[in-house]
Amino acid sequence: LTAAARQPGAEGLRGLAACWRVAVDQGAGLADGLDRLEAALRAERNQRADLRAQLSGARTTAVMLAGLPVVGLALGAALGADPLHVLLHTPSGSVCLAAGGVLEGLGLWWALRIMRGAEEVTAA
16 A cells, blocks of 8 residues: 555545554554545645645736736737837837736746745645
């Protein structure tokens, strides 16, 4: 069981092996240990599901914020301005485009890093 517990998704087998070992070595009741193990695994699963649900809002916000520059370009074009011409054919537009791209990339990287960090903390 301990060797099989090394496989992804089979972490609960380590607890089962410990319960089995205690029951055999100490004569303790296996059923009580298994009940506690089941409750712990269920609580861990529920905690991960809650975290995924909470992080889905943050992911959605990050995706929406990432799409705002495109919405801004479309809005500028709809109002009769030519934002693509300004961004691509003027020196100040090129600087704004480069700075905006860098800031956009850094913002997405930062948001994803925060979300991965939250997932790793609960997985540990």
